[in-house]
Amino acid sequence: MRKLAAFAIALSMVAAACGGGSPGGGGAASPTGDQSALAPGKDVKPAAKITWWHAMGGVNGEALNKIVNQFNASQSAIKVETVFQGTYDDLLSKLNTALASNAAPALVQVYDIGQAYMRDSGQVVPMQAFIDRDKFSTADFEPAVINYYKYQDKLQSMPWNASSSIFYYNKDAFKEVGLDPEKPPVTFTEITDAAKKLTKKDASGQTVRFGFGPSIYGWFFEQLMATSGALYADNGNGRDDRATKVVYNSAAGKAILDWWKAGIDGGYFYNPGIDNAGATTAFQAGKTAMYLESSAALRGNITTVAGKFQIGTGLFARPDSKPANGGNIIGGASLYIMKSRPVEEQQAAWEFVKYAMTPAIQAQWQSDTGYYAIVKSAYNEAPAKEWATKYPQFQTPVDQIRNSPQNRMTNGAVLGVFAQARARTQKMIESVLLGQATTQQALDAAAAEVNDAIDKYNKANK
Amino acid sequence: MRWTARDLRSLAVGLAYLAPALLIFVVFVFIPLGRTFYLSFYNTRSTGLVTSFNGIDHYIDLITSQTFRSSLLATGLFASYAVPIGIALGLVLAVLLNQRLRGISVFRTMMASTIAISAAVGSLIWLLLFNPSLGLLNYVLSLVGVRGPEWLIQPATAIIAVSITTIWLTLGTNIIVLLAGLQGIPEEIYEAARLDGARGARMFTRITVPMVSPSLFFLLVVDTVAVLQAFTQIHLLTRGGPVDATRTLVYSIYLDAFQNFQFGFASAESVVLFVLIMALTIIQFRFVERLVHYQ
Numbered sequence: 001m002r003k004l005a006a007f008a009i010a011l012s013m014v015a016a017a018c019g020g021g022s023p024g025g026g027g028a029a030s031p032t033g034d035q036s037a038l039a040p041g042k043d044v045k046p047a048a049k050i051t052w053w054h055a056m057g058g059v060n061g062e063a064l065n066k067i068v069n070q071f072n073a074s075q076s077a078i079k080v081e082t083v084f085q086g087t088y089d090d091l092l093s094k095l096n097t098a099l100a101s102n103a104a105p106a107l108v109q110v111y112d113i114g115q116a117y118m119r120d121s122g123q124v125v126p127m128q129a130f131i132d133r134d135k136f137s138t139a140d141f142e143p144a145v146i147n148y149y150k151y152q153d154k155l156q157s158m159p160w161n162a163s164s165s166i167f168y169y170n171k172d173a174f175k176e177v178g179l180d181p182e183k184p185p186v187t188f189t190e191i192t193d194a195a196k197k198l199t200k201k202d203a204s205g206q207t208v209r210f211g212f213g214p215s216i217y218g219w220f221f222e223q224l225m226a227t228s229g230a231l232y233a234d235n236g237n238g239r240d241d242r243a244t245k246v247v248y249n250s251a252a253g254k255a256i257l258d259w260w261k262a263g264i265d266g267g268y269f270y271n272p273g274i275d276n277a278g279a280t281t282a283f284q285a286g287k288t289a290m291y292l293e294s295s296a297a298l299r300g301n302i303t304t305v306a307g308k309f310q311i312g313t314g315l316f317a318r319p320d321s322k323p324a325n326g327g328n329i330i331g332g333a334s335l336y337i338m339k340s341r342p343v344e345e346q347q348a349a350w351e352f353v354k355y356a357m358t359p360a361i362q363a364q365w366q367s368d369t370g371y372y373a374i375v376k377s378a379y380n381e382a383p384a385k386e387w388a389t390k391y392p393q394f395q396t397p398v399d400q401i402r403n404s405p406q407n408r409m410t411n412g413a414v415l416g417v418f419a420q421a422r423a424r425t426q427k428m429i430e431s432v433l434l435g436q437a438t439t440q441q442a443l444d445a446a447a448a449e450v451n452d453a454i455d456k457y458n459k460a461n462k
Numbered sequence: 463m464r465w466t467a468r469d470l471r472s473l474a475v476g477l478a479y480l481a482p483a484l485l486i487f488v489v490f491v492f493i494p495l496g497r498t499f500y501l502s503f504y505n506t507r508s509t510g511l512v513t514s515f516n517g518i519d520h521y522i523d524l525i526t527s528q529t530f531r532s533s534l535l536a537t538g539l540f541a542s543y544a545v546p547i548g549i550a551l552g553l554v555l556a557v558l559l560n561q562r563l564r565g566i567s568v569f570r571t572m573m574a575s576t577i578a579i580s581a582a583v584g585s586l587i588w589l590l591l592f593n594p595s596l597g598l599l600n601y602v603l604s605l606v607g608v609r610g611p612e613w614l615i616q617p618a619t620a621i622i623a624v625s626i627t628t629i630w631l632t633l634g635t636n637i638i639v640l641l642a643g644l645q646g647i648p649e650e651i652y653e654a655a656r657l658d659g660a661r662g663a664r665m666f667t668r669i670t671v672p673m674v675s676p677s678l679f680f681l682l683v684v685d686t687v688a689v690l691q692a693f694t695q696i697h698l699l700t701r702g703g704p705v706d707a708t709r710t711l712v713y714s715i716y717l718d719a720f721q722n723f724q725f726g727f728a729s730a731e732s733v734v735l736f737v738l739i740m741a742l743t744i745i746q747f748r749f750v751e752r753l754v755h756y757q
Contacts, residue, residue: 093720100510117723121509206609273615274703278593285595416508420722430704434617453722460507 035154038129039350040343046351047344049079051105055091055333056161057084063368071355078348080107088333089419092117099123104338106345107352109160111333113418115149116238118336119156120416120461125337128154130350144401145374147411148330151239157334158353161371163296164328164397165223165316172309173198173209173289184290184314188259191290191317192268198289199268212263213270213288215279216429218422219331220292221248221256222412223316228252229323232413239408242458243415245451248425249443255319257432257439264433271433274426292316294331295397299370302391313396327404329412332371363387372398416457421450495736501729508723520730529706529714530731536621537710541689543625544632549681551629552636557670559637560644570641577634581694588627589614589699617707620700624708627695632688636681643677644670672755679754683746690739711735 056064061084068080085091088111098104099121110118118124131138138146138155145159171181177197185194195211202208214220225232230252233243263269270288272279283291284304293301295313302311316328335356337349355361362373363381372394378384388394404410415421428446431437437445477484502520504512524530559570576584591599592613600610613623647670655669671678693712696702702709702717709717711731719728 089721093723096509096720096723117508123509271612271615272594273612274701275614278595281593282595287595417722420717423717423721427703427705434705436705453724456505456724457508460505460513 034132035126035129036133038125039133040347042133044343044347046078046348047106047342048077048348049081050107050341050345050348050352052080052082052107052109052349052352053085053091053095053105054082054109055085055088055111056109057086060161060369060371063365066368067356067361067365068352070361071352074355078351080348080352088114092419099340102340104340106338106341107349108336108338109333110157110336112148112331112412113415113422115151115156115334116242116414116416116418119151123339124156125339125346126154126156127158127335127337127353128156130337130353131155136354140376142372142374142376142401143406144328144404144410145330147406149334151414157336158357159334159374160332160356161296161365161369162330162332162374163294163371164330164401165220165292166295166298166397166400167290167314167316168283168293168297168301169290169312169314170283170286170309171312173286174312181310181312184312186315187318187320187322188255189320192259192263192266195263195268195290196266207267207270209286210270210282210288211268212290213272213279213282214292215272215276216274216426216433217276217292218425221425221429222422223328224256224318225252226329226409226412227316227318227323227326228256229326229409231409233415236408237411238414239411243413243454244458245454246413246415246421246447249440249447252319253443254439257429257443260429261432261439274430295372295394296332296370298391298393298397302393311393313393315396315400325405325407325409327410328400329410330401370394372401415454416461417450417453420453424450498729498732498736501726502733504726506723506725510723510725516726520727521734523727524730524734529709532706533709533711533714536706536708537690537712539621540625540628540692540708540710541686543622544628544689544692545682545685547625548629548632548636548685549678552633552640552681553671553674553678555633556637556640556644557666559641570637574634574637574641576631577638579631579634581631582698584631585627585695585698588623588630588695592623592699614700615704617704620704620707624692624695624699627699628689628692631695632685636685639677639681640674643674647673675754676756679746679751682750683743686742686746687739690735690742711738 052068054061054064065082068082072079083105085094091108092110092114095104095108095110104123130136141159142162145162146155149155149157149159167184167186169184174181174194179194179197185191191212198209198211199207200209222232225248230248230250231237232248233246235241235243237243260269264271270282272282272288276293279288279291280293280297280301282288283293284301286309298313305311318326335353337346337353339346341349356365357375359373359375359378359381362375362378363384365371366373366378367383367387373379373384379388424446428442431445432439432442436442501512503516503518505514505516506512555573559566559573579587591597594600594612594615597610597613599613603610611619613619651669651673652665655665660668690710691712692710693716696708696710696713697716700708702713712735715728715731715735718724718731722728
């Protein structure tokens, strides 16, 4: 009897292992020219209630709900409800399932690299349709941000939370080893030289402080390609036409990995793995003296190390030649209005989006979260001014984005399989740092695998 | 045998009683299972919509892929670390907890407490313990003069770290099952063995182990299946890295289905996992069960 019971349990567990698979809806190509026709008519009455899916946890989630509550209180026609769906990846995979069962919400927040995926799904009312219909002005928007979310000059979504990756350093450690704490290193060689000086060993020869310790994050590799003035994917980073392959296995890509690898081998760069939180902890604990992270981590970093050391911020790393066409790509997420909802709900979602883009709300969002305001005039609002006085370091990411030349390299790549591509570049960097492959081998292997995925994606999503 | 009217009637009554359970099984297990088999022969759009028939190409891609081979290796390594050590450790602790001592129930509760901790919480605890900057584990090791490895950074130690977490998570269940098994052993058998002159280790290998072998076998089967399906600890600790060292089959399925949105290919992987677990379970019942002593 017991035997039978054990077998039955085992069998049911086996069967349960094999769930999965989800059916889904169709799609359509996006038209060009004036897109007003794609939006609901101007006289459509907005729905009384819409749902917004977001991926903002903790402090950022509270800041987001604050805005929604303000909107709900500011008028009586529309009520926005928010649903926190976990990480950006979780949200996208839930959205994917929801689209299949027609359960998607009216408004969703999707991360930067989900852009091509969202467009190809054919389930989005392009934001440009509402903008064209209402002659809504985007003249006051940060060009770098708006350019990132434009495809062939049309906005698919409304930029929402924007950040950029910057260079963080420990000013006290700089003073300790005789480096100028007001002059952070920018180029590869400058960072390497500073890292050598900052690396400290104890009597037993164990390293107690590494000079530089960025996590293995695909986003940083993308940024480094952009500051190198090099393309990540063909067809103008997938912006002139759909990308057919990645091209980062170039001299620029190799130079990045060679630099990184040499630092690890020399013992003055630290490898915290793919764990961004781990890299931040190492920096805050003084185990590393410099690292790379999103500008959104600025406030947390300053608060955590208060009383221990001073944090400085600097421009993101770039090659020694400082290519003039190189610069930073923005990161973050944007808002999409979903086509599967009734036009009344689309209309209501657009009303909320317009509210969220007002300078006062943008300034409040910036000071509550550390993402920067997308609307330039927000910087004249009181909360943004207070913020700038309190955190002067915040000027770095803003200047960095404003000073970046606007071209295909700095607009960043658009790929349908970006999540996969990013994960694959992380594996590529790991294999180099762990000594499993040479830089060129690792680059070529990663590119080949991603190209295969792009092929499959392009065939399936024609 | 011929079916009489009475047989048919009792079959109908039996099925009626089973209906609620069967319905749930059909809806949540058999239909998804059938759908998985179906999808494994098709291509899909990233939304999951079926686009074209693909024959056995997904299976061919799978077998020829380097990633698949390395994920089989990772799965095998993971199972061979986590299952035997988890059961052995559970047995040792269960024997210790089976003593009649004052207040032993306090220790029993403590040792079995991991059963009440979710895999997610347990994994986060271990993530902190393994942390190279603040991790308690390497700090404790350094007190005894051992320089701890960078647990989650190096491929060889990452799989060990995931295994340690898994062993810790399953230990509570293992202890409870084995303790129940130990308590079911009649005292007379030990007395008789003692009269025959058996002591310590001999008593353990000749009496205790055979007598709890049904529980051990049960755990072998259930733990193997559970380890082959382990997801949470891998997702939270390593995300399949570094360089695929902890990318087990289940994690591969997750990545292909929910990161890469290749439902056809992920379905083919699921079918392979299904066959693999099934085969392992049959092998366990065929061969290992012969060693089990049922009373």
